[in-house]
Amino acid sequence: MKLTVWTYEGPPHVGAMRVATGMTGLHYVLHAPQGDTYADLLFTMIERRDHRPPVTYTTFQARDLGSDTANLFKTSLQDAYARFEPEALIVGASCTAELIQDDPGGMSETMDIPVPVIPLELPSYQRKENFGADETFFQIVRALAEPMQKTAQITCNLIGPTALGFRHRDDITEITSLLSDMSISVNVVAPMTASPSDVKRLGAAHFNVLMYPETAETAARWMARELDQPYTKTVPIGVGATRDFVREVAEITGLKPYLDDTRLRLPWYSKSVDSTYLTGKRVFLFGDGTHVAAAARIARDEMGFEVVGIGCYNREMARPIRALARDYGVEALITDDYLEVERVIETLQPEMILGTQMERHIGKRLGIPCAVISAPVHVQDFPARYSPQMGIEGANVIFDTWVHPLVMGLEEHLLHMFRDDFEFHDAAGPSHHGGHAPKPDVAGADTQMPAPASNVIWLDDAERELKKIPFFVRGKARRNTETFASERGVAEISVETLYEAKAHYAR
Amino acid sequence: MTELPRLVTSGGCRDEPILKQRGQREVFCGLTGIIWLHRKMQDAFFLVIGSRTCAHLLQSAAGVMIFAEPRFGTAILEETDLAGLADAHAELDKVVDQLLARRKDIKQLFLVGSCPSEVIKLDLSRAAERMTEKYAPSVRVLNFSGSGIETTFTQGEDACLASMVPVLPQTDARQLLLVGALPDVVEEQAVSLLTDMGIGPVKVLPAPRSDTDLAVGENTVFALTQPFLGDTHAALERRGARHLAAAFPFGEEGTTAWLRVIAQEFGVSQETFDRVTEAPRARARKAISQAADALQGKSIFFFPDSQLEIPLARFLTRECGMEAVEVGAPFIHKGIVGPDLDMLAQGPTLSEGQDVDLQLDRCRAARPDLTVCGLGLANPLEAEGLATKWAIELVFTPVHFYEQAGDLAGLFSRPVRRSDLLKLEASA
Numbered sequence: 039m040k041l042t043v044w045t046y047e048g049p050p051h052v053g054a055m056r057v058a059t060g061m062t063g064l065h066y067v068l069h070a071p072q073g074d075t076y077a078d079l080l081f082t083m084i085e086r087r088d089h090r091p092p093v094t095y096t097t098f099q100a101r102d103l104g105s106d107t108a109n110l111f112k113t114s115l116q117d118a119y120a121r122f123e124p125e126a127l128i129v130g131a132s133c134t135a136e137l138i139q140d141d142p143g144g145m146s147e148t149m150d151i152p153v154p155v156i157p158l159e160l161p162s163y164q165r166k167e168n169f170g171a172d173e174t175f176f177q178i179v180r181a182l183a184e185p186m187q188k189t190a191q192i193t194c195n196l197i198g199p200t201a202l203g204f205r206h207r208d209d210i211t212e213i214t215s216l217l218s219d220m221s222i223s224v225n226v227v228a229p230m231t232a233s234p235s236d237v238k239r240l241g242a243a244h245f246n247v248l249m250y251p252e253t254a255e256t257a258a259r260w261m262a263r264e265l266d267q268p269y270t271k272t273v274p275i276g277v278g279a280t281r282d283f284v285r286e287v288a289e290i291t292g293l294k295p296y297l298d299d300t301r302l303r304l305p306w307y308s309k310s311v312d313s314t315y316l317t318g319k320r321v322f323l324f325g326d327g328t329h330v331a332a333a334a335r336i337a338r339d340e341m342g343f344e345v346v347g348i349g350c351y352n353r354e355m356a357r358p359i360r361a362l363a364r365d366y367g368v369e370a371l372i373t374d375d376y377l378e379v380e381r382v383i384e385t386l387q388p389e390m391i392l393g394t395q396m397e398r399h400i401g402k403r404l405g406i407p408c409a410v411i412s413a414p415v416h417v418q419d420f421p422a423r424y425s426p427q428m429g430i431e432g433a434n435v436i437f438d439t440w441v442h443p444l445v446m447g448l449e450e451h452l453l454h455m456f457r458d459d460f461e462f463h464d465a466a467g468p469s470h471h472g473g474h475a476p477k478p479d480v481a482g483a484d485t486q487m488p489a490p491a492s493n494v495i496w497l498d499d500a501e502r503e504l505k506k507i508p509f510f511v512r513g514k515a516r517r518n519t520e521t522f523a524s525e526r527g528v529a530e531i532s533v534e535t536l537y538e539a540k541a542h543y544a545r
Numbered sequence: 546m547t548e549l550p551r552l553v554t555s556g557g558c559r560d561e562p563i564l565k566q567r568g569q570r571e572v573f574c575g576l577t578g579i580i581w582l583h584r585k586m587q588d589a590f591f592l593v594i595g596s597r598t599c600a601h602l603l604q605s606a607a608g609v610m611i612f613a614e615p616r617f618g619t620a621i622l623e624e625t626d627l628a629g630l631a632d633a634h635a636e637l638d639k640v641v642d643q644l645l646a647r648r649k650d651i652k653q654l655f656l657v658g659s660c661p662s663e664v665i666k667l668d669l670s671r672a673a674e675r676m677t678e679k680y681a682p683s684v685r686v687l688n689f690s691g692s693g694i695e696t697t698f699t700q701g702e703d704a705c706l707a708s709m710v711p712v713l714p715q716t717d718a719r720q721l722l723l724v725g726a727l728p729d730v731v732e733e734q735a736v737s738l739l740t741d742m743g744i745g746p747v748k749v750l751p752a753p754r755s756d757t758d759l760a761v762g763e764n765t766v767f768a769l770t771q772p773f774l775g776d777t778h779a780a781l782e783r784r785g786a787r788h789l790a791a792a793f794p795f796g797e798e799g800t801t802a803w804l805r806v807i808a809q810e811f812g813v814s815q816e817t818f819d820r821v822t823e824a825p826r827a828r829a830r831k832a833i834s835q836a837a838d839a840l841q842g843k844s845i846f847f848f849p850d851s852q853l854e855i856p857l858a859r860f861l862t863r864e865c866g867m868e869a870v871e872v873g874a875p876f877i878h879k880g881i882v883g884p885d886l887d888m889l890a891q892g893p894t895l896s897e898g899q900d901v902d903l904q905l906d907r908c909r910a911a912r913p914d915l916t917v918c919g920l921g922l923a924n925p926l927e928a929e930g931l932a933t934k935w936a937i938e939l940v941f942t943p944v945h946f947y948e949q950a951g952d953l954a955g956l957f958s959r960p961v962r963r964s965d966l967l968k969l970e971a972s973a
Contacts, residue, residue, distance in 0.1 A: 039594075039620045039636035041643060048601040071660045073574025073693020076602045078921030088928030090921065097570045100663065100694040114569070121902060133596035134660035134694070137627070162596060163624045506730035537828055537948050544832035544951030 044376040044396055046351035046414055050160035051132045052077050053170025058128060059091040059201035060230035065124035066093045067115045069135035069142050084417050085202055094118040108140045112149060119151050126182065126234035127151065128174065130158035156181045168252045168352050171200055175229050176256040182234055185265055186241040192291050193223050195243045197258060198250035199230035204329065204413040206230060208426035209249060213274065216429045220287065220296050241265040245290050251328050252352060274428045275332035277304055277340055304433040308341055322347040322388035324379055324397055325412025327355020331362055333392050333411045336436060347371060347386050349379065390444065407443035494523045500531045518543050557887035561895055563877060568900025571921050572850060572875055574693030575701025576659065577606045581941065582705055583616045585726040588652040588754050591617040592644065594637060594667060595659030622661055633667055641676060645684060653755045655705065658690035685755060697875040699773035699851045699940065702726055706750060710780035716760035721807065722786065723749045724777055725770035728943040735946055738804060741821045744811045761786050768807055770794065770945060773852035775878045792884040793856035796864045796950050797829035825947035832951025833864055839958040841866035843914035849873040849899050850919050850936035856885045858893065865954055869893035870911045873904065915961055932960045
């Protein structure tokens with residue numbers, strides 16, 4: 039038993055959902071109780087998906103236990119096939135169903151479903167989300183892909199992108215275009231965008247681009263062995279890594295290396311005079327192994343930061359991250375314990391954190407700026423604009439993203455110059471992102487509110503009532519009430535006035 | 546809308562047939578209630594004994610992780626715990642020791658059962674008794690189940706409050722107990738309306754801290770502020786307390802009906818009642834009418850979620866002029882929502898439980914102007930051109946009583962108005 043406050047990864051069946059939801063024409067029948075349907079909102083809300091994830095939950099209840107949960111699974115599978123008519127199905131159990139040992143895979147074999155039904159064994163009490171995605175994609179590939187004649191032109195598959203992935207949507211576009219510049223077209227992108235019939239023709243490509251080892255390395259190794267497809271080992275995040283990736287692709291294909299870097303701005307931006315303020319900034323890196331490894335190289339070699347700590351939450355990447363940390367002369371932090379990450383950051387006192395949404399909260403608490411480089415994702419990690427991490431544009435995006443939370447060069451000097459100025463003191467923080475500076479507590483912030491401009495007086499209990507309103511709308515409530523009162527020539531604001539005003543502005 | 550509450554001439558929905566289907570549900574489990582309960586009970590820690598899925602649910606439902614070290618957590622069961630039950634108890638003791646050593650501010654600890662802990666039959670009530678003895682008097686340990694095989698969404702709060710009732714001290718004092726976790730601002734409005742009528746003492750379950758003088762007995766009468774508190778209702782009756790059944794305090798009419806039942810119990814004169822309620826009632830009516838313009842004549846479809854569906858359908862049809870197509874609730878407890886059913890005109894399909902695919906078929910066929918549903922369904926329905934309201938907001942936002950009546954109507958009118966406001970094509 040392990041006490042957990044926040045978790046970096048979901049359970050393995052959520053990884054399977056990321057694969058299924060990224061794909062088309064595939065349906066997942068998950069033996070699970072009703073509460074597990076919460077996972078749908080990860081996709082519909084965080085990623086703003088316009089379709090329900092293709093998942094049927096068997097929804098067993100306490101009263102079904104020991105009687106007919108197995109039949110419930112069979113009915114659900116039959117109904118899901120009839121309703122959604124997928125090209126293939128995956129079946130498995132969530133953590134609770136694993137305990138009742140109904141064996142969804144075995145049961146589905148005895149049924150007469152006319153499309154491939156792929157059983158998943160995802161041990162919920164040992165493994166986590168990334169494993170679930172990697173294993174699910176591997177099982178689908180193994181069940182469906184076959185050796186076949188390679189395409190006449192040189193083609194590749196992009197493998198690894200899933201639903202709910204950190205910038206996967208835009209990385210696909212960026213890498214497709216980079217490869218196209220080398221005259222390589224993409225055969226299949228999988229799991230995201232692929233249907234089971236697309237998975238069947240994976241073997242037609244000459245090689246695989248392994249975009250995210252976390253979610254597709256097992257499949258990549260299998261395809262290397264069974265389909266005679268080498269795969270790329272370099273993840274093209276950052277300028278140097280992108281150039282290395284181009285060279286690696288050239289070696290695999292025998293084509294001439296080519297990279298259109300006319301739009302690449304990171305190197306010049308790093309060298310421009312304003313960026314001297316970046317030099318030697320002490321940064322701490324934490325996230326999934328792949329993104330952390332890429333970020334470490336960018337931080338040290340392409341931004342001139344000093345890397346003071348490196349870590350990852352996915353144990354599968356412990357070995358490469360430990361090796362990397364040795365190169366950087368720091369100790370690797372391999373843990374999925376949020377509180378431990380917080381303790382390490384507190385001890386190291388970096389000037390910046392490159393982490394996940396979780397570290398962003400640690401940064402907020404400790405007053406350290408933080409840029410997000412990795413999953414777990416948040417609604418902010420699905421921006422409307424094109425915002426890849428990979429390739430040329432990815433490097434530009436990363437430069438902007440990392441610099442954004444920092445105080446700009448000249449501004450930093452101005453801040454020092456005016457540090458004792460009454461309107462411009464330290465606690466006010468950098469003007470364009472007050473949010474990253476250490477703040478007085480919420481109650482304290484309230485007292486800094488300007489006094490009413492007019493001569494309206496707040497009676498004590500109205501003032502107390504106002505304090506009960508959530509702080510983020512309190513200012514508006516105060517302004518509205520005062521306007522309302524002064525328009526009516528009311529000199530004193532009572533609780534009544536407060537609510538009269540509220541009713542007046544209600545809409 | 547300005548008249549006194551009136552019964553519907555058709556006789557209401559209390560005895561209408563209820564559509565019950567069995568299939569996939571699209572609802573949260575009871576663990577979700579921890580998100581608001583831990584804000585309400587400021588010296589309580591909620592320890593879920595469950596799987597990584599439970600921890601992930603709490604994190605996802607909490608949406609933003611604004612509390613660096615929140616007062617809830619999950620003791621995640623691991624392979625080794627599943628091997629033998631004796632081990633699991635010893636492990637749990639260890640986790641609780643760790644936790645309480647670090648959090649001296651914790652006075653109440655809730656051991657919260659989950660699907661996996663129920664399936665392996667981990668006896669948390671035994672664990673809670675053992676720990677209560679061990680940590681008395683500084684920490685009280687209780688247990689309840691928020692598991693998804695037994696509870697749906699708001700039933701978690703019900704299970705939690707019900708677990709507190711048996712350990713409340715006995716009192717013979719005549720008192721009013723308000724039951725349900727409400728935002729402070731709303732709770733204080735309710736108490737102040739009642740106090741102004743001369744009703745008292747008024748106590749609230751759950752109390753913000755465990756060291757308050759909350760007690761219960763045969764001279765206690767209680768009013769529910771939330772319609773999902775069936776088990777708590779039963780637990781209080783077992784302690785001799787008497788329930789004041791009323792429509793729920795949503796909207797001007799619901800709030801007045803709710804207050805009136807209590808006022809009658811306490812012998813408040815009509816004159817006093819009017820004096821106290823007149824001004825806020827007028828404000829509520831005004832605020833509702835401003836928001837309700839957009840809702841007049843519009844149709845609404847409720848997917849089951851929080852058990853607030855029936856009282857809300859009553860409010861929206863009677864005070865905002867909407868037409869209910871289907872009112873789905875995860876569970877319909879007529880002893881509690883009966884007065885609301887009486888006021889809801891016949892017509893809509895009443896459904897209990899769900900088969901989400903069949904219900905979606907009905908919803909698509911009806912093409913309502915507004916669909917109230919969970920977060921998993923909202924964007925997919927919006928993409929099909931159906932305006933939606935996330936049901937979860939109704940639980941997280943202050944919506945009870947007079948001063949929030951306009952806000953409540955506004956929650957429904959905003960998505961309807963938005964479809965008129967957005968112009969996303971080239972100008973003609």
